Amino acid sequence: MADARALQARLDQQRHAFAAEPFPSAATRRDRLARLASMTRHHRDEISQAIRQDFGHRAEAETRLAEVVPLLMAIRHTRRHLKRWMAPRRAAVPWRLLPGKARIHRQPLGVVGIIAPSNYPWSLALMPAVDALAAGNRVMIKPSEQTPTTSALLARLVERYFASEELHVATGDADTARDFAALPFDHLLFTGSPRVGREVARAAAANLTPVTLELGGKAPAIVAEDADLAHAARRIAFGKWLNAGRTCIAPDHVLVDAARLPAFIEAIRAVVKEFYPQGTAGDDYSAVPGEASRSRLEHLLDEARDHGCRVIELGERLTLSHGTKLPPTLVVDPTASLSIMQEEVFGPWLPVIGVRDFDAALARVAEGPCPLALYAFTDDPTRRRRLLEQTRSGGMVFNDTLWHYVVPALPFGGIGESGMGAYQGETGFLRFSHQRSVFLQARRNAVGLLDPPWRRWWLRLLGL
Template identity: 50%
Template sequence: MTIQQDRPQADDATQVLALTTLLARQQAAYRAEMTPSLGARRDRLDRLEAMLIAHQDEFARAIDADFGRRDAVVTGLTETMTVRAAIRHARRHLKSWMKPKRVGVSWAFQPGQARIQPQPLGVVGIIAPWNYPLQLLLNPLVGALAAGNRAMLKPSEYTPVFGEALRRAVAGVFREDEVAVVTGGAEVATAFTALPFDHLIFTGSTSVGRKVAEAAGRNLTPVTLELGGKSPAIIDNSADMKLTASRLAWGKLLNSGQTCVAPDYVLTPRNRLSETVEALKAAMLTQYPSFAGNPDYTSIIAPRHYERLKRLAAEAGQAGAEVIWLGEPDDANRVLPPALILGATPDMAVMREEIFGPLLPVLPYDGVDEAIARVNDGDRPLALYWFGADAGAREKILENTISGGVTINDVILHLAQDGLPFGGVGASGYGHYHGEHGFRALSKEKPVFIQSRFSAGGLLYPPYGALARRMLEILKRFS
């Protein structure tokens, strides 16, 4: 479904009507088949995977066109492969996820039975950002389809080529009342968030996430918010610096830092600050010997984002920080080389805002307690990374910080584990998905109690006599 953006403002009502009509069609289809069978759900997952395989090259080209330059290997590793892994994981476990789960019944209500029965919610809305436009639409869709729901997808207006390619591909394998893609700009996105979905999943910035939650709240629509924030990487004194720097460089420069769980800043022991800087420079230049003209290195998505990143670095330098550029910016192609920033202070924008690009502040700390305090002084991050071999220090960090997820001795990889929930906490979001956690988030886990023919509950019905009073005494004694 495409909603054009060159219409006059007066046509907004028509846009909203088209979305409302689509939602009504999906709701009607859901009511006609409220609990799809295991076979029906597997069929939808199979069609999703077949579509992904058939169009993977087209999707990679479309994303490359939207970015200006992003290698197909990046798209394959971070998007296509992760979605296919999620589909396979869901297919493998779907039968057990769908089974009602028996729960215990206290002795006073036996021989009654109780169970939790998962049931599809209905129609799920999914809004994705531009940085991983395929993964962040289709990974939540896997959970929605596994749980038996219908879904409406809204790609970012920053990836229009991909959005149109996905719309055509989805329309080729799914009926519009099963899965539909809605393309269009910010006005369409605003109308989309205002729809009375049965659940809404939004991935994006914290500022926009607040607006999405407010709009969904008017309909009492439950929301999963996957936001971002300043995800720290903490290097312990016990860390292997060469290995640590290599892994940090990979995670920071993947997609040129345009990753919600990218390391946003590094905390390193003061006595290892120079070593850390030199190791990071060496690792980054090993992985990317050049930046301008290097097809492995991704362009910044849009001029506005490119200029913002340059401004963050310039403001930090003007305020007294040392900015170490590892190459020359290519303004014409929006290629921004990495920069290490030393001496950044909390009042600088580069330390207040999520960076979302290849700038990396490196900050010294004295002792694990100071590192913990640095993390806890800010909003709760979407991810936290710790490098080292000291198990005691590691456990102290884990027990005294709160973040959406953690990877130890690497970065980002907790996101790739389908058995782990993915989600934020506080300003980095709320709610989880991936694997069974996505299935459960997009199901109504309905409590069911089945009364027995031989229940003694009738002994407590009024009028209350001596028998009822004796029964009450027994219940108080043993409950």
Template identity: 40%
Template sequence: MSNPQLETLLNQQKAAFKRNPPDIEKRLDSLKKLSDIVKQHQEELIEAVYTDFGLRAREETLFLEIFPLQDEIRHAMKNLRNWAKRRYVQGAWFLLPSSAYYQFQPLGSVGIMGAWNYQVLLSLSPLVDAIAAGNHAIIKPSEMAPASAEVIKEIVNSNFSEDYIHCITGDAEIAREFSSMPFDHLFFTGSTRIGKKIMAAAAPNLTPVTLELGGKSPAIIHECYPVKLAAKRIMAGKLFNCGQTCVAPDYVIMPSSLNAEFEEEVKNSVAKFYPNITENEQYSQIINSDHFDRLNDLLIDAEDQGARIVEVSFQKSVADKKLMTPKLVFGVTPEMKLMQDEIFGPILPVLNLNTINDAVDFVNDNPKPLALYYFDEKKKRIDWLLRNTLSGGVTINDTIYHLAQHNLPFGGVGASGMGHYHGFDGFRTFSKKRAVMHQKRFAASDFLHPPFTGFKKKLINIIGRITKV
């Protein structure tokens, strides 16, 4: 089903792009404007995120959304002129004296679908890349975080022209219509389940898609690594936004001999991070009651199948506040729901496998994760694990921070997504790498036109002998 208003908006953007694609100066001005309005409305954005969750620390939104976004804008502005340069390449010798180069062209009008867990960052970070590449864009933030969606809509639409950059909000039906529009590129962040629907909706228009999805990101601890340090770093990454992070460690793999120490060190770390956790204003709530109930169902299913659930904080979850306290789950098996579905909450299963080979086999026997975390200090084992696994990204001896490296691509593989963004890779995602060959007035290729007789036959035979491997 088409949406007439959305269709009109997209047609306006495409027409405006055809008339005057944004040059480098306009792109830089637009990036600066985006940075300025985010700074100007920073407190409104933070308050809106707090409203959506019911509780999320100001510092967490600053550290995980506002600061990375502003730094990404800074990085793009610093490097844009270099990214956009044409690059000459070595030409084929038999086409001399031609020259060959490629240059990055903007695609047109692109669609960006954000995600509720980090609404500000995941709606506006792809926009940074789209602007840098020279596109027009329409943004659709997630309807599951309506307060932040409306603030983003207000600050974007009051500062950019409708035919250049525009934000729309709406329910799941609007999202479905959005994904079926004939954009020149569609960027989606969300679950694997919805990602499949987005790709199917885009297919009739042959709209290229970037899917930033999720999955079950493992944290593997080698028996020689300090358990105290591993526990601290795993729990820090796990409990940001109460586990509602696509690259949060989803489960731990380690030898059973480490269980007791790991449990103790996790409790110590959580006590330091979030003292009096049920009253702690820095510990986020679950986004809504449905997700809270889903997490409880995962725990009930695991316990019914023999798992041991450890209340890490010594305090119980508070349902009416959507506050779920951190929990470890020991004795898990692959059949349990929490080992099949992405958890997206403060529940950390521990799967006991006694060798790195067994850990790698388990990871490889399941859908490819968005992130993989390995705790070890022996380079030979690290290199072996990197050679023998495949994931969207990797952090060694820490969690989640690989996504903050501007010069590294961020994106999944297989069920965890397709395509990349951040930095130059984001610029390239929203561009066409266009090949150009420039031939001279007098060219050797003129001697290769039909009819193929006499001298031309000999010349082609010579080329064949020279180019033979």
């Protein structure tokens, strides 16, 4: 547990360490990343067990697939390209300033704060840390209070592998998170809901702390007329029910040609039975942790039922000691006014909505708030181009879901309601760097010709 004074003292410690080493060498940065990889690789079984305990149940394969592997891939990519990212960049110089030279130097910001969510408590705490450490910063992490076992493990392992002035984990409750957000970091990254994101942004604004916000949203999946329904159903089911739907980039709802809606529903039924042959009782289907999350999701479903929506549950509910296994569930044609269509589902309910045609689906997405991800199933180049040009989203995936997140070279971030700023790969390196402008004047130069007193004919000759 950390109070405001202890957090400030830790920040001061990291600031002093940064002042003593304001530009860590590539070797130092690579070493820190290597330790982060070793910590994750050597303790992956403990990580899986801790998350399983916090969730009530979490499929081990999901933890490895979504928490461990993307982090190790990101570290490997970053270490491979780090030297090139750190190198100064040449900048063009106007002819009037020649033979002067211009460079862009990428400098560390200082101390970066990270506030992590509960749905992926390991990877979403450490993925931004990869970029911040690579950029030469010191890092403080506030993991979610909703995953106390995983947070305690993260704090314990970080203390073993890192000096506190390099990387520190501050555990605690919601009050600790508020105190953390109010610290005068050099940059603050938050992943979570838009409601809490606004509070974090307000707290950071008091210190003029720059923020990156990853806020999720209602990610649509469009199934165009030329799409293979079986393939679309399979990829949407994978993206939706990984981690029981508690993924910020999970398909939130599906827009499909109304004439093909019954066939799509049957395709979803078949793939859910294939993915989870033992239903929710199987080891491969994860639980929704916490009473508050379960209650919120049940309210969304009850409201949809009360308003006449067809609700298709593809399994049984199973109550566990620390969570609930809520089955994959389809909600057919909910109206736009229902809560399930107004807020991010963030659970295993999947609204499926029949639309007139692709143009209607495109218009619906274009008119709505910008999602963190947009998915479209079509092989038509014209449709793909229209989606890219006429819609906005944090990421765009054709004929699949989720996988853009695990491509280390792709930036990950939202736009509008789904957040601001992006990280990962070189984009993340730049996010946590200051691009310092440097101009080197030659000993012999002609800029003195621009000194006063100015004569009009001379200014015209110089094109001024």
